[in-house]
Amino acid sequence: MSELDLPQGLVPERFLPERSLGRGSFGRTLLARDQQTGKPCVIKELSFQQADSWKSIELFEREAKVLAQLDHPRIPRFLGFYTRDVEGDHQACLIQDYLPGQTLKQIVESGRRFSEPQIVELATDLLGVLDYLHQLSPPVIHRDIKPSNIILSPNGEASLVDFGAVTDTLLHRESGGSTIVGTFGYMPPEQLDGRAVPGTDLFALGATLIHALSGLDPGQIEKENLSLNFRPYVQISEGLARWLDQLTHPDWKLRFQSAQEALEALHMRHLPPETQQTPRHWSRPLVWGIVSLCLVGGLLGGLSLMKPGARSHSIEGSLKLAGTEERALPKLTPRFWLQDQNTGQRVKVASSYDQGKFSLGGLPPGQYGLNVAFDNNPANPLQYPGDLRAWAEFELKPDQVPPTLQMSLIQLLHLTAPVDNNAPLAGWERPCGGNADLSGSPELSWVGLGEGIRYDYQLLQGVCGSNQAPTLVKSGSISQTSLSVNLPSSPPDSYYRFRLEARQDGQLVGRLRTHGAHDHGWDYSFRIK
Incomplete structure (x- = not known):
């Protein structure tokens, strides 16, 4: 055989x-x-x-x-x-x-060390899995989370495998307990005593994340009062270090009490400890005791700071280039432009960026639109739209975990005829009242994106001063980077609009972006004499 x-x-x-x-x-x-x-x-x-x-x-x-x-x-x-x-x-x-990819153990043994944004992404994936398992009735506790039981897909998505050690009982009776199953170094003290709670998996996850940061097995890291002294071996923010401290606390009662709570705290790690939300696992008598003291002391005004609606959030996200091929991002820092969707006003926010991972901090609840742009050409004027662009809309709610944004950057296509490459188009902003006229049957051309790209175009006609959407006149899909426009002359009260998108195997990878003296937009508006 x-x-x-x-x-x-x-x-x-x-x-x-x-x-x-x-x-x-x-x-x-x-x-x-x-x-x-x-x-x-x-x-x-x-x-x-x-x-x-x-x-x-x-x-x-x-x-x-x-x-x-x-x-x-x-x-x-x-x-x-x-x-x-x-x-x-x-x-x-x-x-x-079958889950394609490598185990986290294989990746770390190859010499790779994870950055803070990568650790946050990894933790977010796995906390989502644990939240699902622990919310089942009865809760399912994995009991053997470790690097060899985590698979990272080619896209970096983390999955959890090997469920042979699971238990579906929340707490074991003192007289019974359970057989010790797990891996030393990744097992918290209660598991060594034959007990498993949801926090048991959280400890193992924390030890696994420390391994990905340091390359060391938890058993190789010295302990202080049974706590892992990992700080000398990692380069992370103090906020993330505090979060890992609580995730791997030797006493399960002092860890996060759920994956959801751990995830919320992870996204709030940049805030000072005194501004973070009161831990949910504080006992009710203790909370009421604190409230009573505040009442006696006349500090009711300070309690308003503890309302969930006043909390600010941090948003984590990742960037990649749109398309079917894996390509490296520019070695530049992108521009982050955030807009309050309710007021239309720009929101200034603290941002950090490292190799495709970003974080935005200090956002109150609300609806937002996020624009991310790379400018490869340093000679571009201030209002130039840039070279790569991604856009996402999201909502932050007071009592919910902030979303993790996964954004695909598309290439901006710039016209070469009429010239819109580092120079504003004449009359662009006022096609009905400015110098935006083209003669005869003009040819529109643009910077191409290489082989295998199809360019989907639309020619539309709009009415000057009207709020109605322009009507479609002509559309098509071509592989060349130019188009001869054969349209009748524009009536006095109308204009034409050219819209262009680039696609690779049906996936959007680029879009026309034009700009004038003071603004820019997706389409090119013009008139024909």
Whole structure:
């Protein structure tokens, strides 16, 4: 029997093994193809004769049982569990979705160290998974979060795997407890005592993030009063360090009490400790005691500062270039322009940026529009629209976790005829009353984006002084970077508008942007004599 052969009749024929992914003491793991869907999948096979203990079989069957009940995009999807007894051997196969990528352990062992924005993105992904697991009834506690059980996709998205150690009981009775399952260094004190709570997973996540920052296993880091003294080995902000301190506190009662609470605190880490929200796990008598003291002391005015509506938020986000090909971002710092969508006014905000990751701090609740722009040409005038642009709209609510923005930058296309490359177009802002006339059948041309790009265009006609949207006159899709405009002369009360978008395999990668003396816009407006 070859290394790809499975015991006859153990799994349905629709799952066709393609190559071996590894072999352990319990059995082996194969990459297969689901012939019904055409998608890759993973077959984990266990043999009782090869298993090192009954515990291995128990954990294997437990993983299958738990995966069958879960439905989350960052957890491998359960496809089937099959068993049979033959010739004194108990054989079992677990089949689940294949998640492409590398484990966090492999990435760190290759020498890579994560920056603070990357750690925030990683933590955000995994806290989302833990929030889902811990909100189930009863809560599902993973109990073995560590770098080798986290897979990062080629796009950097984190998924959680290996659910053999899970427990679905919130608290174990003092008399019972549970078998110790986990990995030393990533297990908090209560897990060593056979107890598991949601905070058990949070501690393991914190230890994992410290490993990604420092390259050190938590067991290699000295402890002070049972707390990991990781600061000498990492370069992060004090806000993130404080957050990791609480995430890995040796006493589970003093950690964050939920993944949701940890996520909210993560996005507030830039704020001074005294302005951050009161921890939810403070006991009710203590909170009422504080309120009573404030009343006695006549400090009611200060309580208004504790209202959730007065809290400010921090927004995390990432940038990438739109398109089907992986391309590096410019080695520049982008411009961040934030607008209050209710008032239309610009909002000044503190921002930080590092290799595609950004953070905006100090935002009160509200609706916002965020514009991010790269200017590759330092000679561009102040009102020049830039070279790369991304836009996103989002809402901040007082009692909800701020969204994480994932923004795709498109290339701005600039006209070369008529010239709009570092020089304002004459009459652009007032096509009906300025010098925006073109003669005859003009040719419009623009800077191209290379091979494999299609340019979708529209020619529209608008009425001067009217609030009605322009009507479509002509449209098409071309591969060349120029277009001959054959349109009749403009009536006195009308104008034409040229709209252009660039697409790669159907995905928007560029759009025409023009500018005048004082402003800029997406389309080019003109008249024909």
